[in-house]
Amino acid sequence: MSANSRLTIAAHALAWIGLYQRQGHEVATSEQIATSVNTNPVVIRRLLGELRRAGLVESRRGVGAGWSLARELESMTLLDVYEAVEPxxxxxxxxxxxxQGCVVGHGIQPAMQGIYEGIEETVRHELARVTLENVLQDVLEAPR
Amino acid sequence: MSANSRLTIAAHALAWIGLYQRQGHEVATSEQIATSVNTNPVVIRRLLGELRRAGLVESRRGVGAGWSLARELESMTLLDVYEAVEPxxxxxxxxxxxxQGCVVGHGIQPAMQGIYEGIEETVRHELARVTLENVLQDVLEAPR
DNA sequence: GCAGTCGTAACAGTGAAGGTTGCAACAGCC
DNA sequence: GGCTGTTGCAACCTTCACTGTTACGACTGC
Incomplete structure (x- = not known):
């Protein structure tokens, strides 16, 4: 399966902003986050733009511009992030x-649809159990 | 997300072969299955080749050649199919x-890995609950 | 007005999957 | 032995989503 790293990168960016703010900084720039993620700032801006539309982060422009969290990490779940970046x-x-003239060809889509919906519901439930605060704690506990 | 239809097509092909065999036929050809799926026979042969490697179907060559189930649909789950076609x-x-010099950059991968493994386990569990016989019954129950 | 950063468009590069063509290998049948 | 229908498989093109990159306008505090 062509797996997708968007959820991973989004969680990375949010954890980074959250930690940076706890260290006393007001806003984080896409440049700084891109360095940690090891990618281009535009990629980060695009992704954070989707998170802003979902109400998870805010951005300021002008001098001293950058990104900040719109909510506490405790109140943000991976499901919120998933829905923001994975359509x-x-x-x-x-x-x-x-x-459609074949019995199987006609019935297969509704059949699989029903099965897939159940599985997606389970995945959403699992994602909703993990907050970004949990993620940050896991990150900080990693052995160095 | 760039979603994948391989599991869907594989389930379609297996249900088709199963139903065809119940109608008294020995083997199904990739041509027939491709017609029902609405694609190219080579695509079907490629996919069924993976299912054969997983021990789910068998193929015969020569005149009167084609594909048959290696096991009953009752004993085949969507997890078996998923593992055969989604690496x-x-x-x-x-x-x-x-x-790796950044705290978040260093800890994010193990953190997400742990979370993702739990979710994949749940998905596998859900897929293992559905047999191909269940799928075929759902297919046959679709309103026309 | 200047400087720093976001917002966004445009385009090239990449990789996976699907679609297509072609042909050798095989096996039953005449 | 030759014919026929089908698999097995390689090679190639197309499509598509995502990533990476460049460029530049918009904005805002100094």
Whole structure:
């Protein structure tokens, strides 16, 4: 499966901003976050833009500009982040519609849809159990 | 997310072969399955090749060649199919390693890895609960 | 007005998956 | 032995989403 790193990068950025703010700083720049993630600042700005639309972060412009959290890390779950950055479903249907004249071709999509929805619901439930505060604590506990 | 239809197509093919065999036929051809799926026979052969390596189907060559189930649909779960056709994880890490000199860059991967492993385990558990026989029954119950 | 940073468009690079063509290998049948 | 239908598989193109990069306008505090 062509797996996606968007959730990972978003969690990284949020944890970074959260820690930076706890160290007394007002805002973090996309440049700083990009250095930690090891990528281009524009990639970070794009991703944080999606998180801003979801109400998770805020941005300031002008001199002394940058990004700050819109809520406490405790009140943000991985599900919030997931919904902000991953629009599509975990499993996809056929790219071309199957033969509707065939019994299987006709019934397979509703059948799989029902199964997939149940699984996605379970995944959402798991993601909702983890807050970004949990993530930051796990990060800080990593052995060096 | 760039979602994947491989699991869907594999389930479609297996349900088709199972139903066809119940109608008294010995083997199904990739051509027939491709018609129902609405794609190219080579795509089906590639996918069924992976299922054969996993011991789910068998193939015959020569005249009267084609594909047949290696086991009953009752004893095949979506997890078996998933493991046969989806090698990678559901969520990926960074594509370039993050800055190991940064606390967050250093700890984020083990932190997310732990979380993701738990979620994948849950998904596997859900997939293992559904047999291909369940899928076929759902398919046949679809309103027309 | 200057400087620093965001906001966003435009485009190239990358990688996975699907689609297509072609052909050798195989096995039953005449 | 030759014919036929099908798998097995390699090679290549297309498509698509995402990432990476450059460029530049917009904004804001000094």
């Amino acid at each position: 599509g479903p975990l499993f996809a249907m056929h790219r071309t519609t199957p033969d | 990678g994880p559901l969520f990926a890490m960074h594509r370039t390693t993050p800055d």
